[in-house]
Amino acid sequence: QDEALVREALLGLSRSYAPYSHFHVSAALLCGDGSIYTGNNIENAAYSATVCAERCAFFKAVSEGCRAFKAIAVVGGGQGAPASYTMPCGVCRQVMMEFCNPETFEIVAAISESDYQVYKLKELLPEAFGAL
Ligand code: THU
Numbered sequence: 001q002d003e004a005l006v007r008e009a010l011l012g013l014s015r016s017y018a019p020y021s022h023f024h025v026s027a028a029l030l031c032g033d034g035s036i037y038t039g040n041n042i043e044n045a046a047y048s049a050t051v052c053a054e055r056c057a058f059f060k061a062v063s064e065g066c067r068a069f070k071a072i073a074v075v076g077g078g079q080g081a082p083a084s085y086t087m088p089c090g091v092c093r094q095v096m097m098e099f100c101n102p103e104t105f106e107i108v109a110a111i112s113e114s115d116y117q118v119y120k121l122k123e124l125l126p127e128a129f130g131a132l
Contacts, residue, residue, distance in 0.1 A: 001030070002118065005073035006110040008036055013075060013082075016040040016053070025053040025076035025086055029061055032068025037061040041076075054092035062099065069099055071106040073116070085109040085117055093125040102128060 008028035016024035018041055025041040039057025043050045051059075054072060061069070076086030087109055088096070096105060102122040110116035122128075 002071070002073070002106075002108050002116060003113045005030055005036065005071060005108060006075065006113050006116055008038055009073040009075045009110065010082075010113070012038040012040050012053075017042045019043060020045075020047065020050075022078055023076060024078070025074065027053040027057045027072055027074045029054075029057040029072045030070045031061055031066040032070060033066070035061075035066065037064070037066070052089055052092050054088050055095050058092075058095050058099065067099065069096075069105060071108060072096070073108040073110055075110050082111045085111060088124065090125075093121070094128070096121050097125055097128045097130055102130075 005028045009026045012026035013024050018024050020043045027039045029037045037057050037060045039053045041053045074086050075082045077083050105121040107119045108116050
């Protein structure tokens, strides 16, 4: 399951729009019903309008009606294949917190299908502020 999710994320890397940082990021989000939504970073000349790959995937899924999530794979790097693990930024972790159970939701930070690390959201966003 993790390998399949990483594969989807790697396939999406070419769709990253990153003309400013040249850092390409792609994510594949596994929903409760087994469907997968991909996302990639989309940068903007006004830098703060940039959206990360993870939030792109979440907003695509939520806007299509998905509310249950199991895991997200994330890959990133410069041109070519990823060389190190790309960890979700703080804002993306907070968006995950809005929709996911921090005890069970998994973040798969990957370099390749055979080289990845798995974290629970709770580990990456301890003492989180959750939905009221
Ligand atoms: N970025 C992501 O898409 N996800 C992450 O987890 C880290 C950072 C993007 C934002 C920006 O387009 C580029 O990577 C450099 O920060």
